Amino acid sequence: MLESSFTPRSRAQQAVSCLFLPSIVLLNLSAFALAYSQAASLELIVTLGSVFTLAAAWFLQRWLPLQATWNAPHADTRTDLVSMAVLLGAVDPVLKALGIAVAVWCVSQAPAWSSLFPSDLPFAAQVLLAVLLLELGKYAAHRLHHALPALWWLHAMHHSPKRFSAINNFRFHPLNYTINFSMSVLPMLLIGIPADVMWAYLAITQPVLMIQHANLDLRNPWLDKLFATPRSHLWHHDADERAGQLNFGSALLIWDHVFGTFRKVADGQMQPERIGLYAGSAYPAQASYLAQLLSMLKPPCCRRAGA
Ligand SMILES: [Zn+2]
Numbered sequence: 001m002l003e004s005s006f007t008p009r010s011r012a013q014q015a016v017s018c019l020f021l022p023s024i025v026l027l028n029l030s031a032f033a034l035a036y037s038q039a040a041s042l043e044l045i046v047t048l049g050s051v052f053t054l055a056a057a058w059f060l061q062r063w064l065p066l067q068a069t070w071n072a073p074h075a076d077t078r079t080d081l082v083s084m085a086v087l088l089g090a091v092d093p094v095l096k097a098l099g100i101a102v103a104v105w106c107v108s109q110a111p112a113w114s115s116l117f118p119s120d121l122p123f124a125a126q127v128l129l130a131v132l133l134l135e136l137g138k139y140a141a142h143r144l145h146h147a148l149p150a151l152w153w154l155h156a157m158h159h160s161p162k163r164f165s166a167i168n169n170f171r172f173h174p175l176n177y178t179i180n181f182s183m184s185v186l187p188m189l190l191i192g193i194p195a196d197v198m199w200a201y202l203a204i205t206q207p208v209l210m211i212q213h214a215n216l217d218l219r220n221p222w223l224d225k226l227f228a229t230p231r232s233h234l235w236h237h238d239a240d241e242r243a244g245q246l247n248f249g250s251a252l253l254i255w256d257h258v259f260g261t262f263r264k265v266a267d268g269q270m271q272p273e274r275i276g277l278y279a280g281s282a283y284p285a286q287a288s289y290l291a292q293l294l295s296m297l298k299p300p301c302c303r304r305a306g307a
Contacts, residue, residue, distance in 0.1 A: 013063070013217075016063075017064060017217055017218055018218075018219055020056075020060070020211075020216070020218055021218050021220055021223055021229060024056065024207050024211070025204070025208070027049070027207075028049040028053065031203075032045055032199070036196065042195075042200075046199055046202045049203065049206065049207060050206045053206070053207045053211060054210040057166045057210060057211040057216055058167070058214070060216055061165070061166060061216055064216055066217045066271070067215060069163075070163035070215045074162065075286075076160075076161050076163075076165075077165075078289075079171065079288070079289045081167065082289040083157075084167055084171075086289075087170055092177075095178060095185075099181065102190075103186075113190055113191060114191070114192035116192060117191045117192045117193045119194050119197075123197070126197045127200040127201060127204075130188065130193060130198065130200070130201045131205075134184050134185065135205075135249065136184075136255055137180075137187060137188075138183070139248050139256070141183040142180075142249075143261075144183075146245060146248070150301075151176070153296050154173040154179075155173070156277060156283040157171060157172065157283075158176065160276065160277055160285035161285075162275060162276040163215065164213050164215045164230060164234065164275070165214070167213075173292075173296070185198075206251075208229070208251040208252075211229075211230060212229065212251070213230065213233070214230055217230075218231060219231075225253065225257075225264065225265075226252060227252060227253065228251055228252065228253055229265075231265050232247055233247060234272060234275065235263045235272060236248065237272070237275040238272035239272065239277065239279065240272065240274075240278070246261045246262065246263040247262060247263055282300050283295065
C-alpha cells in the first residue's frame with residue numbers, strides 16, 4: 001500500500017519539489033527560443049534537453065521520492081532498459097522515416113493535403129494549434145487502448161510496473177507506440193506541419209514526458225491541473241480499473257478537462273492504494289521483454305485484463 005499522506009520534507013526538498021518542474025520547462029523553452037533565434041539545430045537542442053531532464057529526474061529520485069521503497073530494486077529495470085533501447089534505437093527512427101516517406105507520397109498524390117496546416121499564422125499560434133491537435137491525437141489513442149480489449153493487451157505492458165521510475169516512460173509495446181504515432185504525428189505530417197513547429201511542440205512536451213513516470217515528489221497543485229506530472233499521472237496507473245480511467249493526457253491534460261476524464265490532485269490527498277495491472281490480470285508482467293512482446297499472439301490475448 002502506498003503512503004497515505006505527504007511525507008514531511010526539508011526546506012531544500014520543499015523548494016526543489018515546487019521549483020523543479022517549472023524550472024525544467026522554462027529552461028528547455030529558453031534553450032529552444034535561443035536555438036530558434038540563432039537558426040541552430042532544433043533537433044539537437046530538444047534532444048539534449050530531453051537527455052538532461054531525464055538524467056536530472058533519475059538522480060533526484062533518490063533524494064526526493066514519491067515512495068522511498070520504489071527506489072529499491074524491483075527486477076523491472078532490465079525490461080525498462082530493453083524497451084527503451086528498442087523504442088529509441090529502432091521503432092522511433094523507423095516510424096519517423098516511414099512517416100515522412102508516407103507524407104511525401106501522399107502529397108505527390110494529393111498536393112492540396114500539404115497546405116492544410118495554416119503555416120501563414122504567427123509562429124506562436126501555429127505551435128498552439130499543433131499542441132492542441134497532437135495532444136488530441138495522443139489522448140484519443142490512449143483512450144482507445146483502454147477501451148478495446150486487443151489494444152489493452154498491448155498497453156498492459158506500459159501499465160505493468162508496480163512502481164514509478166524515470167525510465168518506466170519508455171516501456172511501451174512497439175505496436176502501441178506505432179498506433180500512437182499514426183494517430184498523432186502522422187496526420188500532422190500529412191497536412192504539412194512545418195518542422196520547426198513540430199520541434200517547438202516537442203520542446204514543450206518532452207520535459208514533461210521525461211519526468212512523468214519518475215519517482216519524484218513534485219508539489220505543484222496548479223501545474224498538476226495542466227501537465228501530466230508524476231503526481232497527476234500516478235492516478236492513471238491506479239490498479240483499481242474503474243478508478244484508473246482518467247488523466248489520459250500525454251504531456252498535457254487539456255483534453256481530460258474537455259472530455260471530463262480529469263482527476264484533480266489536491267494537496268494532502270491520498271495516492272492510489274496500489275499501482276500496476278488490474279486485479280486478476282493474466283498479462284505476463286514478470287516474463288522477459290520478448291515474452292511480453294509476443295504475449296499478444298497467445299491466449300488469453302485480446303481479453304481485457306481483469307475481465
Ligand atoms: Zn494507460
